[in-house]
Amino acid sequence: MHLHLGRLLAGGDGTDVTFEVAGETVAAHSYILAARSPVFMAQLFGPMKEKSMACVRIEDMEARVFRALLHFVYSDSLPEIEHDDDNNYDEEEDVDDKIAVVQHLLVAADRYGLDRLKLLSEHKLCSCIDTSNVGTVLALAEQHGCNGLKKACFKFLMLGSNLKEAVATDGFQHLGDRCPSILRELLAL
Structure with a gap:
């Protein structure tokens, strides 16, 4: 169908x-x-x-x-x-x-x-988390009630030096500005 x-x-x-x-x-x-x-x-x-x-x-x-x-x-x-209209990617x-x-x-x-689309998008994002985007993905998860995505971000941040590298990104600054409670949760882990 x-x-x-x-x-x-x-x-x-x-x-x-x-x-x-x-x-x-x-x-x-x-x-x-x-x-x-x-x-x-x-x-x-x-x-x-x-x-x-x-x-x-x-x-x-x-x-x-x-x-x-x-x-x-x-x-x-x-x-x-779809790609954006810019062909110089x-x-x-x-x-x-x-x-x-x-x-x-x-x-x-x-x-x-x-x-269902929200869950599919959340699942897709869980597989794409890296140090450059974890801050914005975590803020998105918090703002839209995506607990699975939030847990995946926390798990990623606890691995090796990921947290240290992520803190230096603009996305993590965005996270601190938009969702300060998340930073408190991270400190509590």
Whole structure:
């Protein structure tokens, strides 16, 4: 069934709602969105229904993240992460960019009540933790109630010199500013 729904999204046949996301328009099927997400249900059919369902503006999200979210809604799987439009990537920047997209996808999943997508994103991030991103990933885990991801970050920080290296990163500074209680938890370990 997910294969057929994926084709429906890709083909664009029968779409009845358009989203404007970061200057791009993305067409979808309101009933499929509403069936998968309580937030889309309320936004498209409930009391907080958009005045004009013809075009719904999505704020604070990249178009590729929204497309990835739609891919999940229709196929129940994570998509291949799109590259940013910049063609001058090196491999390390590409990996960092993909991790950032998964982080944004986790936030979007939380925003739209897509618990399975949130868990899949959390699982993906657990396998990508390193000293350069553990601070931002840990802040994300704390802000969005991802206990498994938080535990994975703590476990990573307790290995070897990871904590010492991570503390020197901007992401860890961000963690201290956004989630000071996490630092207290780390000190208690």
